[in-house]
Amino acid sequence: xxxxxxxxxxxxxxxxxxxxxxxxxxxxxxxxxxxxxxxxxxxxxxxxxxxxxxxxxxxxxxxxxxxxxxxxxxxxxxxxxxxxxxxxxxxxxxxxxxxxxxxxxxxxxxxxxxxxxxxxxxxxxxxxxxxxxxxxxxxxxxxxxxxxxxxxxxxxxxxxxx
Amino acid sequence: xxxxxxxxxxxxxxxxxxxxxxxxxxxxxxxxxxxxxxxxxxxxxxxxxxxxxxxxxxxxxxxxxxxxxxxxxxxxxxxxxxxxxxxxxxxxxxxxxxxxxxxxxxxxxxxxxxxxxxxxxxxxxxxxxxxxxxxxxxxxxxxxxxxxxxxxxxxxxxxxxxxxxxxxxxxxxxxxxxxxxxxxxxxxxxxxxxxxxxxxxxxxxxxxxxxxxxxxxxxxxxxxxxxxxxxxxxxxxxxxxxxxxxxxxxxxxxxxxxxxxxxxxxxxxxxxxxxxxxxxxxxxxxxxxxxxxxxxxxxxxxxxxxxxxxxxxxxxxxxxxxxxxxxxxxxxxxxxxxxxxxxxxxxxxxxxxxx
Numbered sequence: 001x002x003x004x005x006x007x008x009x010x011x012x013x014x015x016x017x018x019x020x021x022x023x024x025x026x027x028x029x030x031x032x033x034x035x036x037x038x039x040x041x042x043x044x045x046x047x048x049x050x051x052x053x054x055x056x057x058x059x060x061x062x063x064x065x066x067x068x069x070x071x072x073x074x075x076x077x078x079x080x081x082x083x084x085x086x087x088x089x090x091x092x093x094x095x096x097x098x099x100x101x102x103x104x105x106x107x108x109x110x111x112x113x114x115x116x117x118x119x120x121x122x123x124x125x126x127x128x129x130x131x132x133x134x135x136x137x138x139x140x141x142x143x144x145x146x147x148x149x150x151x152x153x154x155x156x157x158x159x160x161x162x
Numbered sequence: 163x164x165x166x167x168x169x170x171x172x173x174x175x176x177x178x179x180x181x182x183x184x185x186x187x188x189x190x191x192x193x194x195x196x197x198x199x200x201x202x203x204x205x206x207x208x209x210x211x212x213x214x215x216x217x218x219x220x221x222x223x224x225x226x227x228x229x230x231x232x233x234x235x236x237x238x239x240x241x242x243x244x245x246x247x248x249x250x251x252x253x254x255x256x257x258x259x260x261x262x263x264x265x266x267x268x269x270x271x272x273x274x275x276x277x278x279x280x281x282x283x284x285x286x287x288x289x290x291x292x293x294x295x296x297x298x299x300x301x302x303x304x305x306x307x308x309x310x311x312x313x314x315x316x317x318x319x320x321x322x323x324x325x326x327x328x329x330x331x332x333x334x335x336x337x338x339x340x341x342x343x344x345x346x347x348x349x350x351x352x353x354x355x356x357x358x359x360x361x362x363x364x365x366x367x368x369x370x371x372x373x374x375x376x377x378x379x380x381x382x383x384x385x386x387x388x389x390x391x392x393x394x395x396x397x398x399x400x401x402x403x404x405x406x407x408x409x410x411x412x413x414x415x416x417x418x419x420x421x422x423x424x425x426x427x428x429x430x431x432x433x434x435x436x437x438x439x440x441x442x443x444x445x446x447x448x449x450x451x452x453x454x455x456x457x458x459x460x461x462x463x464x465x466x467x468x469x470x471x472x473x474x475x476x477x478x479x480x481x482x483x484x485x486x487x488x489x490x491x492x493x494x495x496x497x498x499x500x501x502x503x504x505x506x507x508x509x510x511x512x513x514x515x516x517x
Contacts, residue, residue, distance in 0.1 A: 026379055026383065026384060029379050030378075030379035030380060030384070033378045033379055034376070034377060034463075040345065042346075043345045043346050043348060043350075043351045044350075044351055046346060046375075047350070047351025047352050050352070050357070051353070051356075054353075054360055057360055058356075058359075084269040087267070087269035087270075090205075091204070091205045094204050094205065095281075098204060098285055102285075102288060105292045
């Protein structure tokens with residue numbers, strides 16, 4: 001069936017006129033309300049309503065919080081403050097773990113960079129090997145001085161370790 | 163006698179329509195269905211990597227991170243199969259990541275922009291670099307997510323941020339007469355400290371009311387009439403259901419960040435005037451060097467175009483572009499025409515800068 005035929009056989013919708021009127025009415029209403037919401041008066045009224053709500057809510061909140069705190073403490077149960085403190089500690093541990101993860105990633109990356117160099121060194125002829133070695137030593141001394149100390153055996157006081 | 167079956171038919175149709183309305187208004191649609199894996203977490207924040215749909219050799223080299231606002235869930239990026247920005251990007255060969263800020267609890271009431279931009283974002287981006295093996299990254303920020311990405315981009319220009327896409331970014335608060343939120347949150351009428359002292363975080367119901375009150379007839383009446391008028395069209399009904407599921411699922415905004423949004427931005431416009439200080443560092447927009455695309459919704463009543471236009475003159479980027487789309491704050495990305503206009507433009511812009 002072509003579009004024209006479909007259009008011709010389409011039954012008239014009795015609610016169409018009603019819908020059009022409704023949409024036109026809503027559009028006018030919408031424009032007026034948007035203007036109202038944008039006005040200084042609306043901002044003032046909504047602020048006053050919020051202040052009123054807070055004025056009622058705040059006096060109830062403080063005694064409720066205090067009563068709950070006392071009750072939980074007497075029952076020897078953790079309070080919301082305890083949970084908040086615990087959550088903070090967990091986040092700190094997560095941050096430390098993330099720092100460690102970052103360090104491990106860096107080490108992994110450095111090792112991956114060193115591997116191809118080492119294999120190239122093994123394949124290189126004797127004369128070329130010498131120059132590669134010099135380059136690597138200088139690189140280590142400048143870039144990763146901390147790891148040079150780790151390579152050396154460090155004398156530790158056995159008592160201190162205990 | 164002849165009229166009875168016709169009347170019965172009408173009743174059956176009406177019953178069916180009422181059933182559909184009840185279903186879509188009382189149930190949750192399955193949203194955010196694109197396959198993904200959790201790759202990093204910190205506090206409530208989660209970083210997801212979407213499972214690639216394109217072979218590695220055909221993928222774009224630079225990964226893309228999506229960041230949404232703080233007071234809504236980011237599932238709007240991945241609304242429903244066949245109508246998902248994430249699904250589209252994955253199909254176009256991007257390595258896509260999503261940073262979900264999570265739901266702040268009472269313990270997070272002091273979280274500020276400082277934490278989001280200098281603690282969470284750099285760490286998430288570091289993880290992306292490790293996972294993708296690429297030292298560069300593209301970031302797309304939407305709404306308040308765009309504020310966070312702009313601050314991050316200006317403070318950490320050497321962090322490998324190559325491309326920055328801002329969607330409906332509320333950055334310039336100078337034209338106060340055009341900002342309804344600005345008027346509602348003016349210090350004469352709105353005591354932000356009193357609100358946060360009572361609630362800790364900004365309650366989702368208040369944020370939702372504030373957003374819906376900007377267009378009350380459309381949000382409280384027109385939206386439901388649109389559903390009623392289109393009950394015979396399953397595609398529109400399913401889209402409406404998915405969108406309604408997302409709209410109703412609001413989350414609180416961390417108190418510290420909300421205070422900064424109102425005091426530093428809405429009232430004092432500190433980002434654009436160069437007075438915003440994040441962890442002791444002044445945010446200088448001229449330090450932002452990444453390639454920049456800012457997408458403006460011409461019919462946006464939450465972030466009017468005047469809030470996103472002026473950033474181009476302030477940033478240090480040499481490659482910058484404004485793209486204007488007909489539509490609203492959410493409609494330009496999740497509306498029916500998004501896959502024909504906004505998504506292809508973003509892809510076109512990003513593809514040439516991602517290899």
